Amino acid sequence: MEQASNLETFERTMMPHFNAAFNLARWLTRNQQDAEDIVQESYLRAYRFFDGFKGGDGKGWLMAVVRNTFLTWASHAKGESQTVAFDEAVHDRGREEASVETRLVGDAAVGSLRDCVQALQTEYREVLVMRELEDMSYREIAEATAIPLGTVMSRLSRARKLLASCVQARAQGAIR
Amino acid sequence: MKCPAAKELIEAYVDGELDATQKSEVRGHLEGCISCAETHWHLVEMRTNFRKEAPYYEAPSHLRDRVSRSLRNEARRNAPRRAIQWKWIGVAASILLAVSTAWNVQMFRSRPAASERIAGEIVSSHVRSLVGDHLLDVPSTDQHTVKPWFNGKIDFSPTVKDLASQGYPLIGGRLEYIAERPVAVLVYQHRKHVINLFTWPQASGSGRKELQRRGYNLIEWTQAGMTNWAVSDLNLADLRDFVSWAAQM
Numbered sequence: 001m002e003q004a005s006n007l008e009t010f011e012r013t014m015m016p017h018f019n020a021a022f023n024l025a026r027w028l029t030r031n032q033q034d035a036e037d038i039v040q041e042s043y044l045r046a047y048r049f050f051d052g053f054k055g056g057d058g059k060g061w062l063m064a065v066v067r068n069t070f071l072t073w074a075s076h077a078k079g080e081s082q083t084v085a086f087d088e089a090v091h092d093r094g095r096e097e098a099s100v101e102t103r104l105v106g107d108a109a110v111g112s113l114r115d116c117v118q119a120l121q122t123e124y125r126e127v128l129v130m131r132e133l134e135d136m137s138y139r140e141i142a143e144a145t146a147i148p149l150g151t152v153m154s155r156l157s158r159a160r161k162l163l164a165s166c167v168q169a170r171a172q173g174a175i176r
Numbered sequence: 177m178k179c180p181a182a183k184e185l186i187e188a189y190v191d192g193e194l195d196a197t198q199k200s201e202v203r204g205h206l207e208g209c210i211s212c213a214e215t216h217w218h219l220v221e222m223r224t225n226f227r228k229e230a231p232y233y234e235a236p237s238h239l240r241d242r243v244s245r246s247l248r249n250e251a252r253r254n255a256p257r258r259a260i261q262w263k264w265i266g267v268a269a270s271i272l273l274a275v276s277t278a279w280n281v282q283m284f285r286s287r288p289a290a291s292e293r294i295a296g297e298i299v300s301s302h303v304r305s306l307v308g309d310h311l312l313d314v315p316s317t318d319q320h321t322v323k324p325w326f327n328g329k330i331d332f333s334p335t336v337k338d339l340a341s342q343g344y345p346l347i348g349g350r351l352e353y354i355a356e357r358p359v360a361v362l363v364y365q366h367r368k369h370v371i372n373l374f375t376w377p378q379a380s381g382s383g384r385k386e387l388q389r390r391g392y393n394l395i396e397w398t399q400a401g402m403t404n405w406a407v408s409d410l411n412l413a414d415l416r417d418f419v420s421w422a423a424q425m
Binding site for chain 1: 187188191193218219222223225226227229230231232233234235236239240242243244246247248250251
């Protein structure tokens with residue numbers, strides 16, 4: 001009985017953030033299947049640790065669980081080298097696309113921002129996604145990433161600079 | 177508002193994180209400053225492009241079903257297990273009670289020294305100060321701002337030194353209750369580490385003591401009728417160095 005009502009409260013609080021959880025997982029893993037597994041695992045973990053939830057909107061808390069699940073998954077299943085290998089894959093794909101893009105400059109502009117975000121390191125990618133796509137406040141991002149507010153600001157700022165220079169570099173490459 | 181200050185705030189402005197006053201100051205500055213207006217424009221443009229070109233990945237509906245199902249399974253699986261756990265918790269509790277009774281009897285014979293209790297309170301206060309928003313009541317690197325701030329809040333005037341040139345800049349102060357009395361806390365920084373320096377009048381002990389509690393280093397010393405405790409996650413050698421500067425007359 002108690003279990004059922006507990007599950008009900010959990011679903012009422014956490015299911016509204018289902019898309020947000022998936023979107024973050026999808027950007028973190030850069031892969032549909034892995035994102036689905038991460039979300040599934042995150043919700044189970046969140047449910048098990050729901051006693052630790054201190055109330056409120058729940059988005060920041062849930063995002064922290066998704067992020068931690070991702071980090072555990074990335075370090076266990078794939079090992080540290082995976083991130084680098086993955087980044088190279090993204091870069092390579094970018095290069096291939098660039099040759100096609102010389103013909104289709106308009107398309108090049110569309111693909112490049114997404115590819116640039118994908119190519120960013122996790123710590124920069126996650127704050128950008130939380131801020132720009134999830135509309136999370138600095139405080140919520142700080143909660144989700146377990147970093148101080150000041151660090152959120154500086155990391156976001158650095159992420160934007162990296163993104164801007166990547167997009168600019170791609171645009172120049174595409175025109176040439 | 178001057179240009180460097182405005183530049184610092186433009187991102188927070190675009191992110192909607194400024195209060196009304198700061199917002200209108202930045203807006204005012206943007207009207208007159210081409211360079212800042214350009215920075216602002218780039219940020220807005222990037223946001224627009226981001227939302228246009230970086231996809232928001234919606235969760236597929238089959239995933240929603242899958243997660244709901246596994247949550248239900250998890251809830252069902254836990255229900256009987258919890259029931260069993262309660263029985264064991266009962267057993268554990270009675271053992272604990274027996275042990276703690278024995279321990280309490282023991283404790284009556286040898287109560288922990290006052291300084292041991294204080295060390296515990298100080299570590300708790302230090303840890304609390306790092307997790308919440310309660311590190312600083314008065315954020316200031318100026319000793320002449322921090323010292324007068326304590327006036328009227330406590331019945332003594334702490335010695336406030338800025339040790340920036342020694343590598344330990346003062347970042348502010350706050351008020352705490354330790355050993356059932358208000359005490360002054362001066363907050364210093366060394367690289368990424370925070371040092372809390374607790375100080376209050378009471379020259380009970382003498383000399384100097386070093387302790388380690390829950391992974392934090394503590395140094396206690398008395399000087400000029402004041403009891404001082406420095407606590408940090410810094411290594412002991414650095415904390416000793418800090419104390420040697422703080423204790424210098």
